[in-house]
Amino acid sequence: MANQSMDNQEFLDPNKALKLYDLDIFTLGKMADSIRQDYFGKKVFFNSNRHINPTNECADVCKFCGFSAHRKNPNAYTMNQEEILRIARDSIEAGALELHIVGAHNPKLNLEWYLELFKTLKANFPQIHIKALTAAEVNYLSVLSGKSYEEVLKLMAQSGVDSMPGGGAEIFDEKIRAFVCKGKVDSTNWLKIHKIWHSLGKKSNATMLFGHIESREHRIDHLLRLYYAQEDSGGFNAFIPLVYQKENNFLNVKNFPSGQEILKTIAIARILLPNIPHIKAYWATLGLNLAMVAQEFGADDIDGTIQREAIQSASGSKSANGILKDELIAQIKNAGFTPVERDSLYNEIRLY
Numbered sequence: 245m246a247n248q249s250m251d252n253q254e255f256l257d258p259n260k261a262l263k264l265y266d267l268d269i270f271t272l273g274k275m276a277d278s279i280r281q282d283y284f285g286k287k288v289f290f291n292s293n294r295h296i297n298p299t300n301e302c303a304d305v306c307k308f309c310g311f312s313a314h315r316k317n318p319n320a321y322t323m324n325q326e327e328i329l330r331i332a333r334d335s336i337e338a339g340a341l342e343l344h345i346v347g348a349h350n351p352k353l354n355l356e357w358y359l360e361l362f363k364t365l366k367a368n369f370p371q372i373h374i375k376a377l378t379a380a381e382v383n384y385l386s387v388l389s390g391k392s393y394e395e396v397l398k399l400m401a402q403s404g405v406d407s408m409p410g411g412g413a414e415i416f417d418e419k420i421r422a423f424v425c426k427g428k429v430d431s432t433n434w435l436k437i438h439k440i441w442h443s444l445g446k447k448s449n450a451t452m453l454f455g456h457i458e459s460r461e462h463r464i465d466h467l468l469r470l471y472y473a474q475e476d477s478g479g480f481n482a483f484i485p486l487v488y489q490k491e492n493n494f495l496n497v498k499n500f501p502s503g504q505e506i507l508k509t510i511a512i513a514r515i516l517l518p519n520i521p522h523i524k525a526y527w528a529t530l531g532l533n534l535a536m537v538a539q540e541f542g543a544d545d546i547d548g549t550i551q552r553e554a555i556q557s558a559s560g561s562k563s564a565n566g567i568l569k570d571e572l573i574a575q576i577k578n579a580g581f582t583p584v585e586r587d588s589l590y591n592e593i594r595l596y
């Protein structure tokens with residue numbers, strides 16, 4: 245990857261960054277694509293992963309959430325560890341190299357429960373990469389256990405967690421955040437948790453949930469906060485813009501972003517975040533077609549096979565059953581790119 249970390253300097257002024265949205269989509273796409281091509285050429289990264297969401301019983305009530313059990317989603321569930329072990333075994337036999345474990349804030353599943361789970365998974369499958377617990381979950385488990393972030397994160401690392409996912413960032417602006425997910429980890433602490441995790445020599449990702457009640461200004465603010473966080477700790481591997489899914493939740497959103505607005509946001513992310521190597525067009529929230537188009541607008545990663553997914557699909561996305569690896573490879577090739585299977589830390593495993 246070329247070192248372009250200084251290239252976005254003029255856009256560190258939020259007003260100038262905001263003006264990027266005024267450019268026509270092709271000009272913006274070209275700017276983002278030139279960075280993307282410089283970093284990765286025609287490669288599109290994906291991995292073979294399995295999402296496991298142990299519970300949807302949640303002590304929090306984020307308005308955008310269709311996953312947690314509430315009156316629009318009465319199907320509460322909590323898995324036991326045997327069940328998770330069985331799923332992990334089946335998934336690994338089916339080719340998964342990564343277990344992506346995130347769920348709701350369930351007071352019945354305390355820190356010890358999770359640590360035990362990670363240890364058992366690692367004991368049974370030492371080769372598997374465990375990507376687990378969003379900063380929101382870390383914050384919740386810290387409050388529940390009375391342990392500091394540092395203690396929780398060290399225990400996670402000692403118990404087998406290899407990297408952290410980027411969820412729970414939602415939108416950093418404090419006012420919007422207080423409306424859409426009051427009670428969840430605040431923005432400062434979300435960033436602090438990732439900084440501590442990076443200081444342990446570990447990697448993580450970062451997300452932004454957009455397309456709900458936030459404005460373009462809020463997105464720019466979010467991206468710039470991530471830019472400075474990355475300058476500080478350097479441990480983010482990928483930025484993942486998540487498009488808000490509209491079903492089964494309590495956020496009364498009238499206008500959804502157009503495909504053009506989504507692509508512009510991805511392109512702007514590529515331009516504003518030259519210091520975060522990868523921009524992921526997460527097909528579970530974009531749909532596969534738009535995720536493929538996004539590869540020409542700054543994105544270089546499409547996530548993975550997923551196998552099963554409960555969070556985005558609970559709010560309307562078509563990701564519940566994942567996608568077959570061969571199909572993903574064929575789609576990437578058909579779009580004129582080179583599929584690259586990667587591991588969870590973006591080491592290349594195979595070019596197709």
Ligand code: SF4
Nearest residue numbers: 302304306309312348
């Ligand atoms: S987004 Fe997460 S924390 Fe918020 S209600 Fe849903 S499961 Fe709970």
